């Protein structure tokens with residue numbers, strides 16, 4: 001590892017300018033809990049680290065009539081300590097409270113989790129099932145990208161050199177909406193998911209029919225996977241074990257895991273089925289209040 005510049009801009013414009021100037025020789029630093037590990041392992045040849053924690057826009061949590069905006073550098077602890085987020089975005093809170101331990105959660109945020117682009121990331125699938133949008137600014141201006149389309153491969157995202165994730169926007173949940181996230185790890189905490197599932201549902205006014213649904217899978221493919229067929233199979237259906245089991249089996253089919261030291265293909269696919277069943281059930285419970 002060779003010496004690199006530490007830069008701490010205080011505006012988005014300034015951050016974009018320095019990121020653009022250094023190109024692929026610079027990386028933004030939010031909590032640093034992925035970046036520092038990778039920098040020390042010489043994953044990149046860095047000339048500059050651009051600390052984005054001093055930019056006010058990236059550190060804000062803001063609610064308006066449209067929904068919730070979480071700045072890209074907001075640490076997980078500020079997410080699960082926010083009462084309104086706990087009330088309205090339970091699946092997001094599930095994720096923020098299991099990323100690392102308390103020390104990691106006081107630095108690491110969902111922005112860094114998303115930009116790091118790990119297939120096992122705990123934050124990305126809950127964002128997907130909440131229809132989150134990434135707000136990005138770069139040398140060519142502003143753009144918005146659905147989190148569904150953000151990751152393109154292991155540790156690869158749609159971000160171009162010079163681009164900065166400013167915030168993540170989550171639309172206001174509709175009436176009778178619920179979401180949930182869980183992962184399977186062999187230890188009780190502080191481990192990388194062998195498989196993980198996020199689900200969300202929106203129920204009818206009588207809370208017996210699923211009017212909308214979304215399911216996303218982590219750690220079972222090169223990127224987070226949106227299990228579209230599984231979600232579609234729930235829409236319009238009256239809640240029953242059969243409906244949920246069928247969706248869980250379709251989610252299993254959508255998983256494309258590999259065998260590695262953490263688990264086999266068969267184990268991961270089976271886990272997806274079990275976790276999907278549990279997360280749909282939990283989302284329904286939450287939607288029913």
Ligand SMILES: Cc1cc2nc3c(=O)[nH]c(=O)nc-3n(C[C@H](O)[C@H](O)[C@H](O)COP(=O)(O)OP(=O)(O)OC[C@H]3O[C@@H](n4cnc5c(N)ncnc54)[C@H](O)[C@@H]3O)c2cc1C
Nearest residue numbers: 027028030031032033034035100108109112113115122165
């Ligand atoms: C002990 C330990 C335990 C962990 N446990 C978990 C876990 O249980 N689950 C899990 O998912 N992860 C875990 N991680 C990984 C890591 O903590 C998370 O991915 C975390 O959310 C990263 O957030 P960060 O703010 O620290 O990002 P950083 O490390 O600062 O950044 C991560 C990447 O995103 C880029 N980046 C950051 N901010 C921006 C931005 N605004 N715009 C563009 N690019 C940006 C950086 O350049 C870097 O490439 C763990 C890490 C450690 C060290």
